[in-house]
Amino acid sequence: MDSPQQICEHYPVFVEKVFEMTESQDSTMISVAVDTVGILESSVEGEQVLQKTGTRFERLLTRIGHQAKNASTELKLRCLDAISSLLYLPPEEQTDDLLRMTESRFSFLSRDPLELFRGISNQPFPELHCAALKVFAAITNQPWAQKLMFNSSGFVEYVMDRSMEHDKAPKDAKYELVKALANSKTIAEIFGNPNYLRLRTYLSEGPYYVKPISMTAVEGAE
Structure with missing residues (x-):
């Protein structure tokens, strides 16, 4: 009190x-x-x-x-x-x-705190995955953290990768991270416009978007 x-x-x-x-x-x-x-x-x-x-x-x-x-x-x-x-x-x-x-x-x-939490998020436990994503979401609106993320090898791709999240809670946690990044005033300057647009696309597609699989006809196939 x-x-x-x-x-x-x-x-x-x-x-x-x-x-x-x-x-x-x-x-x-x-x-x-x-x-x-x-x-x-x-x-x-x-x-x-x-x-x-x-x-x-x-x-x-x-x-x-x-x-x-x-x-x-x-x-x-x-x-x-x-x-x-x-x-x-x-x-x-x-x-x-x-x-x-x-x-x-x-x-x-x-x-190397960034790699510490990234490693935790890669463990096959949904609760830990979500908790690590929550740590990232806590710092994503701060310019120093955005610079650290951008300069960390593969981190931007890690954020954009939907394949790691299979259940609702992790998908929601990743979406909150993307939303925090996309809504930051400094993200376009630090991440660059192409990555900013990718974040906005992820945001507009929603947390449960699945990329359509293109079906290509093969001559002679049944």
């Missing part, structure tokens, strides 16, 4: 406990801590409060990134959900300082 800033400033022992729990060996403790971080980070105010803890928060990010890659499926999902909250920045609140903040956070999650 209180704001994240009030909670963290009035109860510093609470913040300390959250940090301690993320470094626990108990997956239940880690899960609760990760969920708590996600809630605190669901507003820009909360993001700035934890940011003030400096290197402690950087270690927390690295820890969450490690768990997102190596933990059980349930904990991976909770980490990915928290990461989405950690990185999301509404367009109307994107100042230079806050954009630098989210870019810095992304870099502390892993040596």
